[in-house]
Amino acid sequence: MKTLQVCDDAFAAELLKGRLLNEGIDAQVIHAHIEQVIPYSFGMPDLKPRVVVREEDFERAMQLLEATGDVKAEPQEIRCPYCGSQDLSYGLYDGSVKRYLTRIVAVFLSLLTMGPLGKVQGGYYCRQCKRRFSSW
Ligand SMILES: [Zn+2]
Incomplete structure:
Protein backbone atom coordinates (compact mmCIF):
# COMPACT_ATOMS: atom_id res chain seq x y z
CA MET A 1 0.00 0.00 0.00
CA LYS A 2 1.12 3.48 -0.73
CA THR A 3 0.14 6.71 0.98
CA LEU A 4 -2.03 8.75 -1.31
CA GLN A 5 -2.84 11.58 1.01
CA VAL A 6 -2.38 12.63 4.60
CA CYS A 7 -5.58 14.16 5.89
CA ASP A 8 -6.20 16.56 8.73
CA ASP A 9 -8.84 14.44 10.30
CA ALA A 10 -10.49 11.06 10.05
CA PHE A 11 -13.61 12.52 8.50
CA ALA A 12 -11.74 13.99 5.53
CA ALA A 13 -9.89 10.72 5.12
CA GLU A 14 -13.12 8.71 5.11
CA LEU A 15 -14.64 11.03 2.53
CA LEU A 16 -11.69 10.59 0.24
CA LYS A 17 -11.74 6.85 0.74
CA GLY A 18 -15.42 6.78 -0.21
CA ARG A 19 -14.73 8.65 -3.42
CA LEU A 20 -11.92 6.28 -4.34
CA LEU A 21 -14.05 3.25 -3.62
CA ASN A 22 -16.72 4.72 -5.90
CA GLU A 23 -14.13 4.80 -8.65
CA GLY A 24 -13.28 1.19 -8.05
CA ILE A 25 -10.02 1.95 -6.29
CA ASP A 26 -9.40 -0.06 -3.20
CA ALA A 27 -8.52 2.48 -0.53
CA GLN A 28 -8.02 2.28 3.17
CA VAL A 29 -7.72 4.81 5.94
CA ILE A 30 -5.02 4.22 8.47
CA HIS A 31 -4.52 6.00 11.76
CA ALA A 32 -8.16 7.08 11.72
CA HIS A 33 -8.70 6.23 15.33
CA ILE A 34 -5.25 6.74 16.68
CA GLU A 35 -6.24 9.83 18.62
CA GLN A 36 -8.43 7.65 20.74
CA VAL A 37 -5.58 5.27 21.39
CA ILE A 38 -2.71 7.67 21.81
CA PRO A 39 -3.78 10.98 23.35
CA TYR A 40 -2.25 14.14 21.90
CA SER A 41 -1.07 12.29 18.82
CA PHE A 42 -2.80 14.89 16.65
CA GLY A 43 0.30 17.03 17.08
CA MET A 44 2.38 14.44 15.30
CA PRO A 45 2.09 14.71 11.53
CA ASP A 46 3.06 11.07 11.12
CA LEU A 47 0.02 10.02 13.04
CA LYS A 48 -2.51 11.94 11.02
CA PRO A 49 -5.11 9.87 9.24
CA ARG A 50 -3.90 8.89 5.82
CA VAL A 51 -5.50 7.30 2.84
CA VAL A 52 -3.55 4.48 1.29
CA VAL A 53 -4.10 2.67 -1.98
CA ARG A 54 -2.48 -0.27 -3.69
CA GLU A 55 0.71 0.47 -5.62
CA GLU A 56 -0.97 -0.40 -8.91
CA ASP A 57 -3.87 1.95 -8.20
CA PHE A 58 -1.69 4.84 -7.13
CA GLU A 59 -1.36 6.59 -10.49
CA ARG A 60 -5.07 6.39 -11.16
CA ALA A 61 -5.93 7.60 -7.68
CA MET A 62 -3.58 10.56 -8.06
CA GLN A 63 -5.13 11.43 -11.41
CA LEU A 64 -8.53 11.34 -9.80
CA LEU A 65 -7.39 13.70 -7.07
CA GLU A 66 -5.76 16.00 -9.60
CA ALA A 67 -8.89 16.03 -11.73
CA THR A 68 -10.94 17.17 -8.78
CA GLY A 69 -8.31 19.58 -7.52
CA ASP A 70 -7.91 17.69 -4.32
CA VAL A 71 -4.20 17.20 -4.23
CA LYS A 72 -2.84 18.82 -1.13
CA ALA A 73 0.79 18.01 -1.38
CA GLU A 74 3.16 15.47 -2.68
CA PRO A 75 2.71 12.35 -0.64
CA GLN A 76 5.45 11.97 1.83
CA GLU A 77 8.05 9.45 0.87
ZN1 LIG B 1 16.54 -0.22 6.39
Whole structure:
Protein backbone atom coordinates (compact mmCIF):
# COMPACT_ATOMS: atom_id res chain seq x y z
CA MET A 1 0.00 0.00 0.00
CA LYS A 2 1.12 3.48 -0.73
CA THR A 3 0.14 6.71 0.98
CA LEU A 4 -2.03 8.75 -1.31
CA GLN A 5 -2.84 11.58 1.01
CA VAL A 6 -2.38 12.63 4.60
CA CYS A 7 -5.58 14.16 5.89
CA ASP A 8 -6.20 16.56 8.73
CA ASP A 9 -8.84 14.44 10.30
CA ALA A 10 -10.49 11.06 10.05
CA PHE A 11 -13.61 12.52 8.50
CA ALA A 12 -11.74 13.99 5.53
CA ALA A 13 -9.89 10.72 5.12
CA GLU A 14 -13.12 8.71 5.11
CA LEU A 15 -14.64 11.03 2.53
CA LEU A 16 -11.69 10.59 0.24
CA LYS A 17 -11.74 6.85 0.74
CA GLY A 18 -15.42 6.78 -0.21
CA ARG A 19 -14.73 8.65 -3.42
CA LEU A 20 -11.92 6.28 -4.34
CA LEU A 21 -14.05 3.25 -3.62
CA ASN A 22 -16.72 4.72 -5.90
CA GLU A 23 -14.13 4.80 -8.65
CA GLY A 24 -13.28 1.19 -8.05
CA ILE A 25 -10.02 1.95 -6.29
CA ASP A 26 -9.40 -0.06 -3.20
CA ALA A 27 -8.52 2.48 -0.53
CA GLN A 28 -8.02 2.28 3.17
CA VAL A 29 -7.72 4.81 5.94
CA ILE A 30 -5.02 4.22 8.47
CA HIS A 31 -4.52 6.00 11.76
CA ALA A 32 -8.16 7.08 11.72
CA HIS A 33 -8.70 6.23 15.33
CA ILE A 34 -5.25 6.74 16.68
CA GLU A 35 -6.24 9.83 18.62
CA GLN A 36 -8.43 7.65 20.74
CA VAL A 37 -5.58 5.27 21.39
CA ILE A 38 -2.71 7.67 21.81
CA PRO A 39 -3.78 10.98 23.35
CA TYR A 40 -2.25 14.14 21.90
CA SER A 41 -1.07 12.29 18.82
CA PHE A 42 -2.80 14.89 16.65
CA GLY A 43 0.30 17.03 17.08
CA MET A 44 2.38 14.44 15.30
CA PRO A 45 2.09 14.71 11.53
CA ASP A 46 3.06 11.07 11.12
CA LEU A 47 0.02 10.02 13.04
CA LYS A 48 -2.51 11.94 11.02
CA PRO A 49 -5.11 9.87 9.24
CA ARG A 50 -3.90 8.89 5.82
CA VAL A 51 -5.50 7.30 2.84
CA VAL A 52 -3.55 4.48 1.29
CA VAL A 53 -4.10 2.67 -1.98
CA ARG A 54 -2.48 -0.27 -3.69
CA GLU A 55 0.71 0.47 -5.62
CA GLU A 56 -0.97 -0.40 -8.91
CA ASP A 57 -3.87 1.95 -8.20
CA PHE A 58 -1.69 4.84 -7.13
CA GLU A 59 -1.36 6.59 -10.49
CA ARG A 60 -5.07 6.39 -11.16
CA ALA A 61 -5.93 7.60 -7.68
CA MET A 62 -3.58 10.56 -8.06
CA GLN A 63 -5.13 11.43 -11.41
CA LEU A 64 -8.53 11.34 -9.80
CA LEU A 65 -7.39 13.70 -7.07
CA GLU A 66 -5.76 16.00 -9.60
CA ALA A 67 -8.89 16.03 -11.73
CA THR A 68 -10.94 17.17 -8.78
CA GLY A 69 -8.31 19.58 -7.52
CA ASP A 70 -7.91 17.69 -4.32
CA VAL A 71 -4.20 17.20 -4.23
CA LYS A 72 -2.84 18.82 -1.13
CA ALA A 73 0.79 18.01 -1.38
CA GLU A 74 3.16 15.47 -2.68
CA PRO A 75 2.71 12.35 -0.64
CA GLN A 76 5.45 11.97 1.83
CA GLU A 77 8.05 9.45 0.87
CA ILE A 78 9.41 7.91 3.97
CA ARG A 79 12.56 5.95 3.64
CA CYS A 80 14.71 4.03 6.03
CA PRO A 81 17.58 6.32 7.05
CA TYR A 82 19.91 3.33 7.22
CA CYS A 83 19.38 1.56 3.92
CA GLY A 84 16.97 3.84 2.00
CA SER A 85 14.33 1.14 1.69
CA GLN A 86 10.66 2.02 1.54
CA ASP A 87 9.65 -1.40 2.73
CA LEU A 88 8.58 -0.11 6.13
CA SER A 89 5.97 -0.98 8.60
CA TYR A 90 4.60 1.58 10.94
CA GLY A 91 3.33 1.32 14.42
CA LEU A 92 4.16 0.01 17.79
CA TYR A 93 5.20 -3.26 16.29
CA ASP A 94 8.86 -3.32 15.40
CA GLY A 95 9.48 -6.95 14.72
CA SER A 96 9.58 -7.98 18.33
CA VAL A 97 6.38 -9.49 19.67
CA LYS A 98 7.63 -9.10 23.21
CA ARG A 99 8.35 -5.39 22.87
CA TYR A 100 5.05 -4.95 21.05
CA LEU A 101 3.07 -6.52 23.87
CA THR A 102 5.01 -4.49 26.41
CA ARG A 103 4.03 -1.31 24.60
CA ILE A 104 0.40 -2.29 24.32
CA VAL A 105 0.30 -2.94 28.05
CA ALA A 106 2.06 0.37 28.72
CA VAL A 107 -0.43 2.26 26.56
CA PHE A 108 -3.28 0.53 28.31
CA LEU A 109 -1.92 1.33 31.76
CA SER A 110 -1.26 4.94 30.90
CA LEU A 111 -4.83 5.31 29.66
CA LEU A 112 -6.10 3.78 32.89
CA THR A 113 -4.06 6.12 35.03
CA MET A 114 -4.24 9.06 32.62
CA GLY A 115 -0.53 9.22 33.05
CA PRO A 116 2.06 10.22 30.51
CA LEU A 117 2.93 7.71 27.86
CA GLY A 118 6.56 7.87 28.81
CA LYS A 119 8.67 5.61 26.70
CA VAL A 120 5.84 4.30 24.58
CA GLN A 121 6.46 5.48 21.09
CA GLY A 122 5.46 4.31 17.71
CA GLY A 123 7.93 4.28 14.93
CA TYR A 124 8.98 2.79 11.68
CA TYR A 125 10.45 -0.62 11.27
CA CYS A 126 12.48 -1.39 8.20
CA ARG A 127 11.74 -4.85 6.84
CA GLN A 128 14.92 -4.78 4.80
CA CYS A 129 17.59 -4.08 7.39
CA LYS A 130 15.40 -4.84 10.43
CA ARG A 131 16.16 -1.55 12.09
CA ARG A 132 13.85 0.80 13.82
CA PHE A 133 13.71 4.52 13.48
CA SER A 134 11.43 7.28 14.50
CA SER A 135 10.66 10.27 12.37
CA TRP A 136 10.04 12.70 15.16
ZN1 LIG B 1 16.54 -0.22 6.39
